Each structure stands twice: as C-alpha cells, then as structure tokens.
Amino acid sequence: MVFLSKVETAFNISSRGWVVVPVALTDPDIRVRAGDAVQLRGANGCWDGHISAVEWLTRHDGGCHFGFVLSGEIDCSDLGADAEIWIDESMRH
Secondary structure, eight states: OEEEEEEEEEEEETTTEEEEEESOOSOTTBOOOTTOEEEEEETTEEEEEEEEEEEEEEOTTSOEEEEEEEOTTOOGGGOOTTOEEEEOGGGBO
8 A cells, every 4th residue: 555645634425425535645646546445544543445436626715626435335434633545556657
C-alpha cells in the first residue's frame, strides 16, 4: 500500500455510501479509479475496501474538489482525526 493523502472529511450519503475527501494527493502520478483497493488508517483502526466511484464535489466556497465513494464494507463513522488514505501500490503509474 502507498500513502495517498490525509482525510479532509468523510460523510455519508444515505443512498450511495461513505464519501472520503482527501486533503491533497501526495503523488500526482498515482491514478485512482473505481474498483481500486483502498485502506483507511486512523487512530481507531484500519479498514480495507474498494473505491466505488470518484466524484467531483462543489465546495461551499465555490471551489471544486473530488471525493471517493467507498464500497459498502467501510463505515467511516469511527475513522477519527488524522485518518489517512492508502491505495494499492499497483495503482502507481
């Protein structure tokens, strides 16, 4: 696994699942796609899952960002502060 980013925020969309928003990517050469294996690491534990979708988000300040919609096996309610997003090393291009 390769470190991708700290988690800026995570929220639940009842019809879609958990969305994790990264602070900033540490390596612009890493490509992230639906189906990629992902691992969330936080003070409260470690969760393995997959990215269901990569979505553009519109921020309240007018800016744009992206987030990862996660597979159903990950529940981000227990992530805690300073959580990190790690991705399968084979996604490095």
